[in-house]
Structure formats: structure tokens, C-alpha cells
Amino acid sequence: EKEKELIRVSWESLGKNKVPHGVVMFSRLFELEPALLNLFHYNTNCGTTQDCLSSPEFLDHVTKVMLVIDAAVSHLDNLHTLEDFLLNLGKKHQAVGVNTQSFAVVGESLLYMLQCSLGQGYTGPLRQAWLNMYTIVVAAMSRGWAK
Ligand code: HEM
Structure with missing residues (x-):
């Protein structure tokens, strides 16, 4: 349908340059919620935010995030097949100290990157x-926080 087409077409170009777009997204995220930077243990000694953003481990995470988005875009017709993967991904984020409320800010940052x-x-x-797609992904991840 129309919504899926809008996502697919826009991702076609963005998905070719995952890391730079992911960096725009995470720069925005740390501007909106700087405390999240501390959850990346490998970023505690990297000096300025800019230095942190260019550390290899951090860029790896950016790549991982973009690959999850890529997977969601490729599974728009059957997002439920990602449920277990996303639930486990949620559990890992609970373990590193992420709060589900932060996902709203991540969503804002995603939209900011798309706008840019x-x-x-x-x-x-x-x-x-x-x-709408992001909400489905985050809802699945958030189930990882349930007892
Ligand atoms: C792993 C933090 C959002 C996907 C991690 C790790 C940290 C982390 C500390 C473990 C170290 C690492 O692999 O680099 C955060 C924070 C987020 C966030 C603070 C924002 C609140 C996301 C989002 C996605 C994502 C939105 C995808 C939709 C991943 C993946 C891994 C990971 C795929 C690897 C999990 C594994 O090892 O199996 N994240 N993350 N993260 N994150 Fe995030």
C-alpha cells in the first residue's frame, strides 16, 4: 500500500549510506538526551561528544541500528517475523540501562534524520x-522489559 511504498522508496537512497545517516540520527539523540551517551561503556573516556561519535565501537552500534531498520523495511509485509528478535534486542537494551521512555527520543531523532x-x-x-513502522518496532522491543 501507499505507506509501505513511501518507506521503501525513501530508504532506497538512505540505506546506501547507513553510517553517515545513523551518525546524524545519534548526534541529534545525544543533543536531546546527553545522558544516553554514558550507556555506551566504551564511550566513557573519549573526550568530546564528537570524539565519541567517531569511535569505532560507536560507529559499529550505529551500523547495527541501521541494519535493524533495514530489516524492518525489508519485512514491512511481515513485521511479526521479527518479534522474537526485537524482544531479545529489547532485553539487551534493558540490561545496558536503556529506559523505554528513551525510545520516544530515538524516534524523534530518526524523524530528524529523515527530514535532513x-x-x-x-x-x-x-x-x-x-x-507507524517505528512504533511497531519499539513496541516489540519494549516487550523485552516485561517481567
Ligand atoms: C547493542 C545502547 C538504541 C540496536 C547496544 C549496546 C548498547 C546500546 C550499550 C551494547 C554495546 C554495543 O553493541 O554497542 C543503545 C542506546 C540506545 C540504543 C543507549 C538509545 C536509547 C538502539 C536501537 C536499535 C539498537 C533503536 C535498533 C532499532 C542494537 C543492536 C545491538 C545493540 C542490534 C547489538 C545487540 C547484540 O549484541 O546482539 N545498544 N542502543 N539500539 N543495539 Fe542499541
């Missing part, structure tokens, strides 16, 4: 389509 890279292509319907 798509420019005119960032329309109301496109924003909503991405938000």
Missing part, C-alpha cells in the same frame, strides 16, 4: 508512515 536527508521529500504522510 529527504528535504522536500519529507512530507506529512511520509513522516506518519515511518512513525
